[in-house]
Amino acid sequence: MTRHGRRPEETTLTVWQVVELARHPDRPYSLDYIRRMAPDFIELHGDRLSGDDPALAGGIGTWHGRTTMFLGHQKGRSLKERVARNWGMMHPEGYRKAIRLAQHAAKFNFPIVCLIDTPGAYPGAGAEERGIAAAIARAIMEWFRIPVPIVAAVIGEGGSGGALGMGVADRVIMLENSIYSVASPEAAASIVWRDNTRKVEAAEQLQLTSRDLLAMGVVEEVVTEPEGSARADYEATAIALDEALQRHLLQLLAQPTEELLQHRYERFRYIDSLIRAEPQFGPKI
């Protein structure tokens, strides 16, 4: 039960309606939350190798009295800004920038907040030419070595490897009407049916809603959105997200670094252990 008096399981939305809410152009984006959580937020730029990726906003700010590194996909509100931000689809520079800033945070012992909201990594020729696959791969591996607490939230779309590249954290939570999927429903339809118009069926099969992910044990918590979804009340959604992230962070700050990293490893190593398999998965090699 939340301050809005609703339980997340009370939804009557179809899966496709949730997908549309998650992608709604009026939905709050990362900077809408970050600027409310840390009003003194200072944006930092660049991967220190070849460029800056505007699809990923990153920087520092004071959050509940603690200097914190914020990283988030940023989709852009106006058409001009959407083009500049590339609709939140990162290039290789973005993943390199994320790790550069994560290592920066580790140097000064700042905790890290990651907000995930992307259709996926950019599916273009330039991204391929500059090594998008290896950039995501290396980012995922490096996240496991960042010796400070990381809390992540899926706030809209969690699309594929492009999202996971920003989603290796000690706790991952989701806003109620966000989605997290192995591929966008369109891409999954294109792969399974060779027909991307079968997106609604694909979305239903994929089990990509926040409730599905909580049930599978992939996320720790679902944050309830206000009546009419996050876009109806930015302020209330930001407060609820802030409260949940801070609560998880406080639990993590108490852990010694070695234990933190071991738990992060185990979180993903046994992430599928809730699912029945033959023989059972688990730490029994």
Added chain:
Amino acid sequence: MVASKKPTEVRIAGGKLPPIPLPTNCPGCGVGLDHEELRRHTYVCECGHHFRLGGDAWIALIADRGSWKERYGDVRSHDLLNWKVPKPYQETLEQLRDEGLNEAVRTGTCTLGGRAVWLAVFDFRFVGGTLSIVAGERLARGMEQAAASGLPYVLVSASGGARMQEGVLALMQMAKVNAAVGRLDAARVPFFSVLTDPTFGGTAASLALLADINIAEPGAAIGFTGPRVIKQATYADLPAGFQSADFQLARGQVDMVVARPELRRLLAHLLEIYP
């Protein structure tokens, strides 16, 4: 002492390759194929065209004869998400098992030129070599064992990416295996990756390109997003050779492009000089 650094003769031969289904003519040069002749040449045509191999053929090619010990072969996939359309996933799995295939990744230990290694091979015939929970579990367990025992890790990839029918849990395998790659890396255990045609999506964006030495097969297509999707999304015309092994070599993603008949000798040599 310098002489000992020369590539040594690989005395212990790999096994005989199993027969694979082949077209009548080579798609590379159009010449009619002599299947037995081709099998002796590790399924590489005289024109240089490399035919795709299944996991069993890769094990036969890389492992010294009789040395292969499969591990975790009893960890099996089943339909976790109740995936029904267009074809029930459980049916797909059972049909592939009836054909004698055991998942998109097989792993185990073997010797290569007399040296003990962990080996993992993808099999493109099993749902496009897709990364599944079981594939991820076999890879991660093998890498953890290699990290603990110090045995070098050899990977052969051929994969379309993560498996749609296992949803977000398939995506999570990228994190699971990369965490294990990190362990292998921290343990300073050599990791050699052979990228074959095709290696894409979640497999390219997880372990396949993270090895100490990345080796691509000639003509292999390697990338994150497939050319069909890139064209759909960006309307771009892709140049010939886009995402080819040579393209990845020129852009710094792989260390070398090595023809299949040379591969065993190269790996044996690497195992000798990375003690």
